[in-house]
Structure formats: structure tokens, C-alpha cells
Amino acid sequence: MKRRNFIKNVSLGTAAGFAGASGLQAGVLDSNPTAESTFNLNYAPHFGMFRNHAGEDLIAQLDFMYERGFRSLEDNGMMGRPVDVQEKIGNHLAKLGMDMGVFVLDKGGNGANTFASGLKEHTDIFLNGCRRAVEVAKRVNAKWITVVPGDFDRRLPIDIQTANVIDTLRLGAEILEPHGLVMVLEPLSDTPNLFLRTSAQTYMICRAVNSPACKILYDVYHMQKNEGHLITMMNHCWDEIAYIQIGDNPGRKEPGTGEINYLNVFKHIHEKGYRGIMGMEHGNAHPGKDGESALIAAYRKADSFL
Template sequence: MKRRNFVKNTLAVSALGATASSVFAEEKNTGKHKFNLNYAPHFGMFRNSAGNDIFAELQFMADQGFTALEDNGLLGRTVEVQERLGKELQRLGMTMGVFVVDGGDNWKISLTSGKKEFIDNFVKTCKISVEAAKRVNAKWMTVVPGFYDRNLPIGIQTANVIEALRRGAEIFEPHGLIMVLEPLSDTPELFLRNSDQTYMICKAVNSPSCKILYDAYHMQRNEGQIIKNIELCWDEIAYFQIGDNPGRKEPTSGEMNYKNIFKYIYDRGYKGVLGMEHGNAKPGKEGEEALIRAYKEVDNFK
């Protein structure tokens, strides 16, 4: 064997022996890391590395190998910014993830009550969301039904939510858009809390435009058994979000085995977006670099 080939093969074997080396090897050859799944950062996550300009930060995300973006506050941006964002995402070959169908105080305004004022506001915001989605080529929009209405039986509240969501689905269906319902753990006052409850509501709405946003952080807090519950709800899940528990920071910062979770999702053939709906475990540019390393580590499951 020629010395040159021997050295080359030896280095390759050494790289396979260390996770950190293997995940960075591809970057050295291609200039950009290739993730197995479509992880979506949000603006502000890399501010220390890219600066305060959102378009510079978007470029930074793409340079790190991220192939999607989340922007919950998209509806609050001007039409001009939305249009530019759509063009930049297209240029960079990135997918737009969720934004929030936000008609005010999104948590508290409750579809559980069945009140006309809330339904009308929801329908109006859905129509606005269609136009925003077109500008950024988005497909998914987050919907939170709101708080419990303690004056009504749970069955009546559930029926009210289903009826309201059917109204939303009628708006989104002609455009091929999907509202994704997110069960949350932030407060016990929130109506939508568990994946099986959300699954049942999606089945009742019975529309391709009404599916589940499975946020693994919230579901770890509310119900656990992440992979088992993803399996049970799989046919109604259209979108995932990420956050480790406790703390709601990047994977590897808490108790959750995201390498196994991501491998399961990948092996099921999921091609959609996984929103990085969390903060950074460490401050500053060093924390941002640590976050990127963490994703390379847990995504290295093949």
C-alpha cells in the first residue's frame, strides 16, 4: 500500500472512532454540514454570531447547513419584509416552517367558548395568514385554541373547538395549507394539553388542513413516552418541534434522548420540518456554537 493511501485510510478510521470528528469531516470536504432532518432555527438564535439583521442571520443559518426557518411572529412583519423573506428563503433553498395564526393574545383568546367574537377573529386571522403564507411559501401555521372555559362542560368546549377549526380548515384547504394544533404545557389553563386529545380533535375535524404539531418538549412534560405517543398519533402529525427538558434548551442539555427520537422520525420517512422551539443553554457566541455542535451530535444517528 502506498504511504499516501495508508495515511488517508488511517485518518478515515480514526474519524469513525469519534463522533465529533465524523460530524465535522463532511464540512471540511464540502464547506457545509448536511443534516439528516430539516431542523428550523428561529431569528435571534444566532444573533451573537450573525448580528441583529434577520437576513444576515438567515444566511448564517444556511451556511451552517440548516434547511428551514421558523418565524412565529411573521404576521407582525410588514408585507415588504415578508416578501423579501420569501425571496431569500427561495434563494438559499430553505423551507419556511410554522408561523402563528395570532389574532391577539393567542393563548387566552379561546375557541372553547363558542363565542361569535372569537370565532370571527379566528376566521379573519386565518384569511390574513393565507396571504402571508403565499409571500413566504409557507405550508404550516400554528393554532392554539386557547384557555378552558370553566363555565362549560368539557364536551361542549371540545365541540366548540372542533366547529371553529372546521371553519379554519375551509379557508386553508383550497390553498393546500395546514393549520397544526399544538398541545402545550405552559399553564394548566390551556385547553389543548395532550397528543391523544389533539389526535381526536383532528379526526373529528376530518380535514387535510388540520393536523398535529408535536412539540416534544411540551409532550415530555405533559405525558412522556415520546416515541410511543408519536407512533400512536403518526397519521395526524404534520410537524414537529424540539426542546430538551428541563429548561427548554437545545438537545443534550436535558434528560431527553433526542438521538433516538430523531432516528425514529427519520426511519418513519418524515420529510417535513422540525422547529427548534427552544433557547440556548449557554450565552453568547460560544453558546451558539455549542448549540450547533449539539445538533450535529444528535443528528448523527445513521
């Protein structure tokens, strides 16, 4: 399948799922006077974000998210959860009509095993992770898996490192593509040692891998730190962006707590036709129930662009 058609189909499929989830909303609103309407974009909280309201039980947290208008979930640590917990989460997401967002590929790439080195033992760790991720994705009905290539191998020329990363990702794509899964590559700002830094670099790598199973995870927080020009760079890389994450800068908290004009960013993303998941990959600016309520209010405000 051609890349452009794949992206179009992914967007339409996600939009259909979101619309279906919204259709379930009416009954919930009728039976629960505290339930809130959905958002214009499909924001995905993570476990723990609303624990002061919902408690520690993961299913209760999912119910709270749904009642507050959220229709997706992110869980970076899903691969580390017991199988029965994964199945329980997946079943409850299906019951609510919620989508599963990204989880992080376990041991996919880090300072200890970097794709840039081209070493077989590093590649084998990654490919084993891809095979295990297929089974996890089935249990929770996931489509997107976060992949980070790891650190630079500064013993090698940069172009050789890039070629090694591309070769490794192609092997991973061969495992994931037949299952309709997508590894979304996330350029990060956490340390200067991380190989993947910018959206343009990630765009180039996705083009070289040339598979519908390898796309960009555009994390607004990291890209504000590493390159800025958010709307311009999103436009340049748009054909390869399959997933978006959120966090204000500085602080990596909810929209409105930093320098990013999220009202304009969200409006632009909506006008581009994106109806995929918007992962809330950040902390809460304030503690307790008040902080959780403030976080929801911040999203209502930033989402009020229509």
C-alpha cells in the first residue's frame, strides 16, 4: 500500500472509531449527570493522571476518563503489565468504546543497545521486542508502538549510524506490518546523547524505511525544546506523522502552564484533518483533586478553538 493512502486510511479509521465512541456518549450522559461532553480532538490521558478522583484501580480510572469526555488511553508501561491485566484493560476499553494509544516497546532502544551501532545483539533485542509487542497489541487492541533508536554511537560517522538505524527499523517493520501495527519513532530532548533529535531527521528516516509500519510520533513538548517552529515543522513532516503527544514547556505539564500557544496548535492540527490520538504525555501542574480538575479545565480551554 502506498504511504499516502495508508496515512489516509489510518486517519479515517481512527476518526470512525472516535465517532463511534462519541455515539456511546449519549447514554452515559443521560445516566450520569457528572459526565462531560467529548472534545474536538481525541486526547488520551494515562493511568495515574486522575488517581485522586478515581483511586488506584485501573478500571475505575478508565471509567473516570470516559465520564470526563476522554475517548483514548496511553500506557507507556503496558508491555510490563501481567497478561491478565493487559486483557482486563483491553476488554474494558472495548466495552467503553475507547481507543488504545501508544505503549513503549520494551528494551527497544537505549544507551545500552542502540540501533546506531549496527550490532547484531542490539538488533536481536529490538526484534524480540517487536515480536512480543505484537501479542501485547492484540490483547489491548493497540495499533501504535513507541520506538526510540537509542543513543549515538560516536565511534561511527553520522551517516553510517543513520544507515544502521534505517536497516534495523526495516527489520522491525517486517514483523509489525503484517499485523497492521505501526512503530512511531519519537525524537526526544531528554539528553544530547539520544540519536533521534528532530522531526526532519525522523521524517528522512521514515522515508528511507519506506513502510506503513514506521511513522513519526510528534511530541510537541520535545519538539518545542529541540527545534521550535511547531506548526511549520509539522507541515513539513505531515505525511509521516501518525501520532501526536502533548506537554507544555517548560515544565512538561498540561497546556497553558508554559510558553506554547496550544489553542493555535490544536486548531491547526484540527484544520489539517487530524483525528488521531493526542497523547497527554505530561504531568499535572498541581497536586490532588484540585490539580486534576485544573488539568481537565486546561484541556477544555485549549480545545475551544471551534
